[in-house]
Amino acid sequence: MSLSPFGYRPQRVTTFSAVDLLEYQGKQFFAQFGIPVSDGRPVTTVDEAVAAAEAVGYPVVVKAQVHAGGRGKAGGVKLANNADEVREHAGNILGLDISGHITRIIWIEIASDISEEYYVSFTLDRSAKKHLGMLSKEGGVEIEQVAVENPDAIAKIWIDPVDGLTESVCRDWVLAANLNPSITDGAVALLLKLYTAYTDGDADLAEINPLIVKTDGKVHALDAKVTLDNNAQYRHEWDEYEATQVRDEREEAAHAKGLQYVGLDGTVGVIANGAGLAMSTLDVVNQAGGKPANFLDIGGGANAEVMAGALQVINDDPNVKSIFINIFGGITRGEEVAKGIIGALEMVNIEAPIVIRLDGTNAEEGRALLAPHLSDKLVSKPTMLEAAAAAVELAKKN
Amino acid sequence: MSIFVDENTKVIYQGLTGSQGRFYGLRNRDYGTKVVGGTNPKKAGTDVDGIPVFASVADAVSETGANASCIFIPAPGVRDAVMEAAEGGIEFIVCITEGVPAHDEAWFFNKLKRDFPNVRLLGPNCPGIISPGKCNIGITAGEIAKPGGPVGIVSRSGTLTYQALYELKLQDIGVTTCVGIGGDPVPGTSFIDCLEAFEADPDTKAVMMIGEIGGSAEEEAAEFIKNKMSKPVVSYVAGVTAPAGKKMGHAGAIVSGGKGTAAAKMEALQAAGVRVGKNPTEAGELMVEVVRENGWA
Numbered sequence: 001m002s003l004s005p006f007g008y009r010p011q012r013v014t015t016f017s018a019v020d021l022l023e024y025q026g027k028q029f030f031a032q033f034g035i036p037v038s039d040g041r042p043v044t045t046v047d048e049a050v051a052a053a054e055a056v057g058y059p060v061v062v063k064a065q066v067h068a069g070g071r072g073k074a075g076g077v078k079l080a081n082n083a084d085e086v087r088e089h090a091g092n093i094l095g096l097d098i099s100g101h102i103t104r105i106i107w108i109e110i111a112s113d114i115s116e117e118y119y120v121s122f123t124l125d126r127s128a129k130k131h132l133g134m135l136s137k138e139g140g141v142e143i144e145q146v147a148v149e150n151p152d153a154i155a156k157i158w159i160d161p162v163d164g165l166t167e168s169v170c171r172d173w174v175l176a177a178n179l180n181p182s183i184t185d186g187a188v189a190l191l192l193k194l195y196t197a198y199t200d201g202d203a204d205l206a207e208i209n210p211l212i213v214k215t216d217g218k219v220h221a222l223d224a225k226v227t228l229d230n231n232a233q234y235r236h237e238w239d240e241y242e243a244t245q246v247r248d249e250r251e252e253a254a255h256a257k258g259l260q261y262v263g264l265d266g267t268v269g270v271i272a273n274g275a276g277l278a279m280s281t282l283d284v285v286n287q288a289g290g291k292p293a294n295f296l297d298i299g300g301g302a303n304a305e306v307m308a309g310a311l312q313v314i315n316d317d318p319n320v321k322s323i324f325i326n327i328f329g330g331i332t333r334g335e336e337v338a339k340g341i342i343g344a345l346e347m348v349n350i351e352a353p354i355v356i357r358l359d360g361t362n363a364e365e366g367r368a369l370l371a372p373h374l375s376d377k378l379v380s381k382p383t384m385l386e387a388a389a390a391a392v393e394l395a396k397k398n
Numbered sequence: 399m400s401i402f403v404d405e406n407t408k409v410i411y412q413g414l415t416g417s418q419g420r421f422y423g424l425r426n427r428d429y430g431t432k433v434v435g436g437t438n439p440k441k442a443g444t445d446v447d448g449i450p451v452f453a454s455v456a457d458a459v460s461e462t463g464a465n466a467s468c469i470f471i472p473a474p475g476v477r478d479a480v481m482e483a484a485e486g487g488i489e490f491i492v493c494i495t496e497g498v499p500a501h502d503e504a505w506f507f508n509k510l511k512r513d514f515p516n517v518r519l520l521g522p523n524c525p526g527i528i529s530p531g532k533c534n535i536g537i538t539a540g541e542i543a544k545p546g547g548p549v550g551i552v553s554r555s556g557t558l559t560y561q562a563l564y565e566l567k568l569q570d571i572g573v574t575t576c577v578g579i580g581g582d583p584v585p586g587t588s589f590i591d592c593l594e595a596f597e598a599d600p601d602t603k604a605v606m607m608i609g610e611i612g613g614s615a616e617e618e619a620a621e622f623i624k625n626k627m628s629k630p631v632v633s634y635v636a637g638v639t640a641p642a643g644k645k646m647g648h649a650g651a652i653v654s655g656g657k658g659t660a661a662a663k664m665e666a667l668q669a670a671g672v673r674v675g676k677n678p679t680e681a682g683e684l685m686v687e688v689v690r691e692n693g694w695a
Binding site: 124126127129130131160161162199202204229231232234235272273274275276277279280282283284285286287292295328330359360361383384385 | 473474497498499500501502504505507508509512538539541542553554555556557558559560561564581583584608610611613614615618634636637638639640676677678679
């Protein structure tokens with residue numbers, strides 16, 4: 001994260017730069033690239049679930065579609081042999097809370113006869129600056145444990161993006177993973193398609209766990225975990241995936257104003273320019289003994305409209321007891337920042353007291369402009385640490 | 399001296415005719431940077447406030463002798479722009495543009511390494527580079543930096559870099575070069591590239607390194623500092639108290655292990671002998687201490 005090169009456009013924050021797909025979306029995504037997945041339907045009601053089961057044929061698996069792991073343990077994955085069982089399981093799973101995620105969509109899928117469960121994924125190795133493929137015959141929920149206890153059970157390859165994954169390299173990789181030799185050809189074919197899905201599909205992660213061998217010997221994706229790179233959205237049609245992203249209400253409101261905001265659970269509202277400075281502001285608030293209510297980066301500029309929008313978002317958060325505005329003027333000069341803050345305060349009625357730290361280019365001039373507006377509710381401090389201490393104290397007092 | 403750029407660096411702006419390219423291109427020229435041209439295939443033969451516009455990077459290089467380029471092209475065109483610069487004979491490419499797809503970055507990083515091993519790419523999604531008093535390529539406000547030395551700065555974060563430059567200036571401490579490497583998944587230039595260059599630069603006596611949560615670049619830098627650096631390093635890692643990022647499936651957990659948190663990074667840096675501040679102010683004070691202790695300013 002760095003300062004936006006385009007002062008008026010705030011920087012994306014890591015948490016917003018990816019689009020997580022639900023399992024059924026991941027399977028539909030895989031299917032576009034020819035990867036075999038089970039026939040199924042996404043549904044939102046019990047009646048639809050029964051109709052979907054009748055269409056795909058029994059037995060079916062009823063699976064909660066949420067952005068969280070541990071679905072099986074939470075009771076979000078059930079086998080159903082007939083309409084009554086579908087009705088019962090769908091009724092239980094719709095509305096089920098899985099790690100704080102309420103199930104609104106379920107996926108009805110034809111059940112598979114499994115003879116083996118493997119693991120495969122592609123992701124970017126930021127250290128090696130190459131794509132990393134991981135393949136293991138020890139698939140299933142305990143793969144992270146396998147990675148720790150028996151790392152040799154995971155065959156890894158690093159792929160230069162310029163070369164891509166060639167068939168012969170892929171074959172060697174499959175052989176290195178010691179999968180069942182009878183399915184080598186099927187595995188190679190599937191993994192080549194998965195690599196194409198990962199690269200052409202602009203995924204940060206394409207993971208199948210488990211990758212199964214069915215009793216008929218076919219290799220098949222039984223699950224799908226896909227994270228897409230939001231920066232590549234312009235060359236894809238991802239609107240339906242965006243629609244199912246789960247964000248906190250405050251984050252939605254901030255997004256609508258074009259602000260980069262992450263909701264936290266403290267009482268000190270934070271506004272800063274630049275993602276690094278915003279993160280650093282969270283650090284000093286914590287170090288002063290307080291808890292930040294949010295991360296909010298307003299980008300390089302600090303005009304009245306953007307500042308007013310930011311203050312409005314923070315003001316709407318009932319947990320906020322004080323607000324810390326931390327601005328470092330670079331190309332945007334101190335007096336422009338001060339005018340922005342004064343203008344914003346005329347536009348919105350803020351309840352919590354505000355502490356401002358204004359530093360950088362022409363900071364003195366900016367502080368002079370702020371001086372006549374200062375009060376119990378609007379305090380100016382010259383340094384970041386003093387401002388953090390003041391904001392924390394005010395939050396505790398309120 | 400400075401690293402990567404100096405007073406003789408001649409820069410062209412890919413995207414000079416766009417609003418951002420024009421704004422920062424002219425600012426950089428006002429600062430004293432040798433801005434010798436811009437490119438836009440549709441506007442070749444025109445000029446931007448006296449700066450000639452060429453059809454291609456190759457044309458600009460042959461006409462002006464440019465050796466550096468600054469990219470202000472929108473994200474979808476960045477992959478082609480980077481390759482055009484390298485193929486056109488540019489040695490140092492600074493890419494300011496944010497929002498470049500990770501697969502594009504991974505591709506052109508490896509492509510440059512293979513076909514143009516002598517070309518250095520800085521960014522994408524970075525504020526650029528400034529050698530105060532000599533050359534400023536990118537979006538840093540030049541007036542917040544004091545020329546000279548003895549400090550070199552390398553940072554993943556924009557505003558924190560500005561703050562570091564400014565705090566050092568207030569203490570009358572100069573900077574040889576300040577490099578913003580950007581925070582994208584595949585930065586063209588890494589912490590280690592910069593540390594290595596600062597170690598070799600006689601005018602740089604100490605290095606300030608500003609990191610952030612995520613990835614393992616700081617841990618790798620710590621390893622380098624421990625084994626290869628004789629000059630003192632002061633550091634700050636932003637996000638000590640930031641909420642844990644989203645876990646990316648099992649693959650993310652397997653790849654990252656315990657790395658990526660600010661605490662792990664600070665520990666690794668401290669173990670390498672780096673003085674680590676727990677906030678930017680403290681890091682600034684530590685750097686002032688290092689400089690004063692050694693009588694460098």
